[in-house]
Amino acid sequence: MGKIGWLLEAIKGSAFGTKLTALKKFLLEKSKVDDLTKCALCPNMCRFACPVSIVDAKETTSPAGKARIALLLRSNHLERNSDNALPLYYCISCNVCSIWCMFGFSVAELIRPLRAQLFKEGIYPDSLKDPLENLKSHHNPFGFKIKNTNTGCGDTLFIGGCFLRKFYPNAAEKIKAVLKKLGYDVFELSEEFCCGYLAYEIGDEELFLEIARNNADKLNSTHAKTVIMACPTCVYVYRELYPKYKIKLKAKVYHTSEVIMMNIDKLEFLERREIVTIHDPSKLAVGLDKPDIIREILSRIPGLMVRLPMRYGKNTFSCGSEGLLLHWIDNELEKEINLERAKELEEESNIIITASYICKKGLEGDNRRVYDLVEYIFDSIK
Amino acid sequence: MISQKEKKFEGIYNDLVELIGARKVSNKIVDLLSYSHDYWPITLFWLLEGKVPSLPDVVVFPEKTEDVVKVVRYAYENDVPLYPYGGGTGVLGGAVPEYGGIVIDLKKMRKIQIFEEDLIVEVEAGVNGMLLETHLNKKGFTLGHFPQSLYSSTVGGWISTKAIGQFSTKYGGIENMLIGLEVVVPPGEILHFKPNPRAAVGPDLKGLFIEAEGMLGIITRAYLRIWPYPEKRILMSFISDTLADALEAVKNILRRGAKPAVIRIYDKVETRKWFHMIKRAKGKVGTIIILEGDSILVEAEKHIVEEEFKDAIPTGEEPAKYWLEKRFDVKELPEFLPLGIVIDTIEVSVPWSKAVDLYNDVINAMRNVEGTLIAFAHASHFYPQGVCFYFIFGGIPPKEKSPLDYYREIWNATMRATLRNGGSISHHHGIGRMRAMWIAEDLGKSIFTFLKKIKSAVDEKNIMNRGNMGV
Incomplete structure (x- = not known):
C-alpha cells in the first residue's frame, strides 16, 4: 500500500463517471497546476517564519497573500499597475519559507517571473528607480565609485562588496589581516562593481545579465584561483545565480566565514570570557546552506x-x-524588522555576532555591540 | 477585473486616518482584496476565477488596545460594520466582510509576557500560534495547543472560534486554557477579565466571547494556562478490526483517568494513508496514541493504553512518527482545488452511545451526493462523554450543478445526518457563514433567540461581524 495508493482505494466506492472524470483530471491536468497557484491556495503555513509577514502583519504581504496578488495580476483579474504590484516587492528573499513549505517553495522565486514580466511593462516601485539608475551609472545601488588601492594580481582576490565599501570602508583592512593569518595574500580590483542582486530582485533580467557577464569577465581576466567575499549575498549571487544563467567563473568563490572554517587550525585564539549570541544571515544559512558555520567557528574560541x-x-x-x-x-x-530581530537577540546577549555587514548595520543600536564574524575573529586571535 | 465598484461607506478612510494614523489604515484595492475572504474553500474556488465574496471599504491595523477602542467607537457612532481578522485560517467564512465596512486586523498586536511561577502567559490577540509556542519552548514551557493552523493562526482567532489542537485530550481546547481576557465591546469600552486560577464572581462572562466569532466584541488580549515542557514522550499505534473496537478501547482509557495527549482513530479508508508502512493494516482501523508529560505518569498511562488495546495488534512507533512529520501538511486543497475538485472538512461531535451510528450515517450521506469521489473520517478529540469525528470529502460537481450547489448539497447532507444522530454540528471550526442555516436547529429555537437577545444587548447597532452565524 503506497503513499498515494490509498487515494485510489478511497475513490473505489464512487460512481463510475465521477471516478473517470477524476482520473482524467488527475492524469491530464494535475501537472498543469503551477506552483504559484498552489502557493496562493495555501493557508500561509510559512507565515510565522516570514519576517515581513510577522512584522508588517498584513494579509497582503503574507507569503500566500503575495502569491494571490501575483496570481490575479498574472491572470489580469487585477489591474497591472505599480500600486497593485507593490506587495510583490515586500520580500527579503531570505527563503526561510522554503524550509517550512510542504512543497519546498520559495515565495521569492515563485513571484520573480512576474516581477520580470512587470518590469518589461515598465511596472515596478518608483522608490527603486534611483538605486536602479545608480546601478547603471555607478555600478552599485548607492551611487558612489568604489576605488581600491591594494590592486595587483595573485591567486586570491578579495571583494568587499558595495555595502561594506560604502558603510564600513575601514573594515576591509581587518578582513585582509585575518585572511593573511589564514594564508591568503589577497589583492583587490581597482574598481569593484555590484554583483547585480538588486537588478535580479527588481526583475531587470537584462541588466542583471549584463552585470553578471561583466563581473565574470573581470574576474576571469585576473587569473585568480580563489575569490573571497565579505558579503554572503554576493557569494550567493556569484556561486548560485550566475551558473543558473550559464555564466562561468574560473575561480572558486567563498565567503570569509568559509575560508576561516577551512583554515581554522591556523588561528591561535585568545581566551574570551564573555557571553555572545549569533545572528545567522539568511543568505549564509539558507542560500549557501551553511546554517552552523558561525557557531562552529565561535566554538573554537576558548x-x-x-x-x-x-x-x-x-x-x-x-x-x-x-x-x-x-x-x-x-x-x-x-x-521595524531590524528592531524585532535585535530585541530577540538581546534576550541572550548584547554582544551579537553575525557574518554580513548588511546585517551588522541592520542590527546596530545604542545598547548593542554588533560584530561581523571576521571583526570578532580579528579581536580574538594572537 | 476586480475593483471596488461602489464604496458602501463614504469618507471612512479619511476619518480613520485622522483617528489612528495613515500607516494603520488602508483602502488600497490589494488590501481590500486580501481581506475579502478567509480560508473558506468555496471562496478560494472563486478566487481562482477572479471573483471575490465581498470587499470591505477599509482595513485597519491597530497596534494597541486604544486603537481598537477608537475604531469600535467610530464604527458604533457611524453605523459601520466591523469585522475582526486574525490569521484568516477560518474555513467557514466567519471573517468575510459581507456588508462592507471596516476589517480590523489584529496581527500588529503581538506582545508576549510569561509569568513563570503562575504558569500563565499574557498575549496580545494578534500573536501567531507557532511564534507563541516557540517562545514558550525556549523558556521551558508549552501551551499544548497545536491546531493544524498553528503556523498561521492567531490567539485571538483561536478564542473567537473555540479552537482545539491535536494534543487536546491532555491539554484541552482553548476554552480550557483561557483564564483571563481583554475585549473591546461597542460602543468602545474595554472589558478586562483578570486572570485567576478560578473565580466564582457572577456568571462566567468571558465565556461569552469564546466562539463568538467577533460578533460581540474584539478580543485584544488573553491570559492562557501554560505547562512545563513535557519531560517524556511515548509514541504508540494499534490496529483494530472495527471502528467500534477502537472507540471502545479509547473510551475505557479515558474512563480510567489516563489522558493521552494525542489519540487519532482512522477509519478503514484513512488508515491506509497513515498506516501505509504497515502491510497488515489493510482493511483495519488504525489508532495513533502519543503520551507526554512527567515520565512516571506517562509510563502509567502507557500501561493503561496497552491493557485497553489488548485485543488489537500493536504496530509500533512508525505510524505516530509519520503523523508527527506530516501533521501540518495541507497539500490537498492547493493540489486538487485547481482541478475543479471540491474538497472540504467537516467536524462534528457526538456522545459515545451514538458515535458509530453517526459515523456510518454521515459517510453514507456524503457518498450519496452525486459527484462525491471520496468520503472518509477520523476521530481526533476525545472526552469521557464522547468523541469528535473529522469528515473529509472531495467531489466533482456534476455538469448540471455549480461547485457551490454541490458544496451546499454535501454540507446539508452531513449536517442533517449529524443532527438526526444527536450530534453537534460543530466541534471546533465554528459556525461562520457556512453553517448559519443549521445553528438554530442545533441550539434549539429558544437558545438561538437567547443568543440573538445577547447580541442585540451587547451590540445594539449590529456592527460586529454583521451577518455572521445568521444572528
Whole structure:
C-alpha cells in the first residue's frame, strides 16, 4: 500500500463517471497546476517564519497573500499597475519559507517571473528607480565609485562588496589581516562593481545579465584561483545565480566565514570570557546552506559562551535589510524588522555576532555591540 | 477585473486616518482584496476565477488596545460594520466582510509576557500560534495547543472560534486554557477579565466571547494556562478490526483517568494513508496514541493504553512518527482545488452511545451526493462523554450543478445526518457563514433567540461581524 495508493482505494466506492472524470483530471491536468497557484491556495503555513509577514502583519504581504496578488495580476483579474504590484516587492528573499513549505517553495522565486514580466511593462516601485539608475551609472545601488588601492594580481582576490565599501570602508583592512593569518595574500580590483542582486530582485533580467557577464569577465581576466567575499549575498549571487544563467567563473568563490572554517587550525585564539549570541544571515544559512558555520567557528574560541537565539540556523529570522529591497521601498518596515530581530537577540546577549555587514548595520543600536564574524575573529586571535 | 465598484461607506478612510494614523489604515484595492475572504474553500474556488465574496471599504491595523477602542467607537457612532481578522485560517467564512465596512486586523498586536511561577502567559490577540509556542519552548514551557493552523493562526482567532489542537485530550481546547481576557465591546469600552486560577464572581462572562466569532466584541488580549515542557514522550499505534473496537478501547482509557495527549482513530479508508508502512493494516482501523508529560505518569498511562488495546495488534512507533512529520501538511486543497475538485472538512461531535451510528450515517450521506469521489473520517478529540469525528470529502460537481450547489448539497447532507444522530454540528471550526442555516436547529429555537437577545444587548447597532452565524 503506497503513499498515494490509498487515494485510489478511497475513490473505489464512487460512481463510475465521477471516478473517470477524476482520473482524467488527475492524469491530464494535475501537472498543469503551477506552483504559484498552489502557493496562493495555501493557508500561509510559512507565515510565522516570514519576517515581513510577522512584522508588517498584513494579509497582503503574507507569503500566500503575495502569491494571490501575483496570481490575479498574472491572470489580469487585477489591474497591472505599480500600486497593485507593490506587495510583490515586500520580500527579503531570505527563503526561510522554503524550509517550512510542504512543497519546498520559495515565495521569492515563485513571484520573480512576474516581477520580470512587470518590469518589461515598465511596472515596478518608483522608490527603486534611483538605486536602479545608480546601478547603471555607478555600478552599485548607492551611487558612489568604489576605488581600491591594494590592486595587483595573485591567486586570491578579495571583494568587499558595495555595502561594506560604502558603510564600513575601514573594515576591509581587518578582513585582509585575518585572511593573511589564514594564508591568503589577497589583492583587490581597482574598481569593484555590484554583483547585480538588486537588478535580479527588481526583475531587470537584462541588466542583471549584463552585470553578471561583466563581473565574470573581470574576474576571469585576473587569473585568480580563489575569490573571497565579505558579503554572503554576493557569494550567493556569484556561486548560485550566475551558473543558473550559464555564466562561468574560473575561480572558486567563498565567503570569509568559509575560508576561516577551512583554515581554522591556523588561528591561535585568545581566551574570551564573555557571553555572545549569533545572528545567522539568511543568505549564509539558507542560500549557501551553511546554517552552523558561525557557531562552529565561535566554538573554537576558548572561554566564549554562545547563546542561541530563539530562531537560528536555517530557521533564522532575517534582520530585514538583506536583499536591500525593503530599504528602498519601505524603510520604516525595514527598521521595524531590524528592531524585532535585535530585541530577540538581546534576550541572550548584547554582544551579537553575525557574518554580513548588511546585517551588522541592520542590527546596530545604542545598547548593542554588533560584530561581523571576521571583526570578532580579528579581536580574538594572537 | 476586480475593483471596488461602489464604496458602501463614504469618507471612512479619511476619518480613520485622522483617528489612528495613515500607516494603520488602508483602502488600497490589494488590501481590500486580501481581506475579502478567509480560508473558506468555496471562496478560494472563486478566487481562482477572479471573483471575490465581498470587499470591505477599509482595513485597519491597530497596534494597541486604544486603537481598537477608537475604531469600535467610530464604527458604533457611524453605523459601520466591523469585522475582526486574525490569521484568516477560518474555513467557514466567519471573517468575510459581507456588508462592507471596516476589517480590523489584529496581527500588529503581538506582545508576549510569561509569568513563570503562575504558569500563565499574557498575549496580545494578534500573536501567531507557532511564534507563541516557540517562545514558550525556549523558556521551558508549552501551551499544548497545536491546531493544524498553528503556523498561521492567531490567539485571538483561536478564542473567537473555540479552537482545539491535536494534543487536546491532555491539554484541552482553548476554552480550557483561557483564564483571563481583554475585549473591546461597542460602543468602545474595554472589558478586562483578570486572570485567576478560578473565580466564582457572577456568571462566567468571558465565556461569552469564546466562539463568538467577533460578533460581540474584539478580543485584544488573553491570559492562557501554560505547562512545563513535557519531560517524556511515548509514541504508540494499534490496529483494530472495527471502528467500534477502537472507540471502545479509547473510551475505557479515558474512563480510567489516563489522558493521552494525542489519540487519532482512522477509519478503514484513512488508515491506509497513515498506516501505509504497515502491510497488515489493510482493511483495519488504525489508532495513533502519543503520551507526554512527567515520565512516571506517562509510563502509567502507557500501561493503561496497552491493557485497553489488548485485543488489537500493536504496530509500533512508525505510524505516530509519520503523523508527527506530516501533521501540518495541507497539500490537498492547493493540489486538487485547481482541478475543479471540491474538497472540504467537516467536524462534528457526538456522545459515545451514538458515535458509530453517526459515523456510518454521515459517510453514507456524503457518498450519496452525486459527484462525491471520496468520503472518509477520523476521530481526533476525545472526552469521557464522547468523541469528535473529522469528515473529509472531495467531489466533482456534476455538469448540471455549480461547485457551490454541490458544496451546499454535501454540507446539508452531513449536517442533517449529524443532527438526526444527536450530534453537534460543530466541534471546533465554528459556525461562520457556512453553517448559519443549521445553528438554530442545533441550539434549539429558544437558545438561538437567547443568543440573538445577547447580541442585540451587547451590540445594539449590529456592527460586529454583521451577518455572521445568521444572528
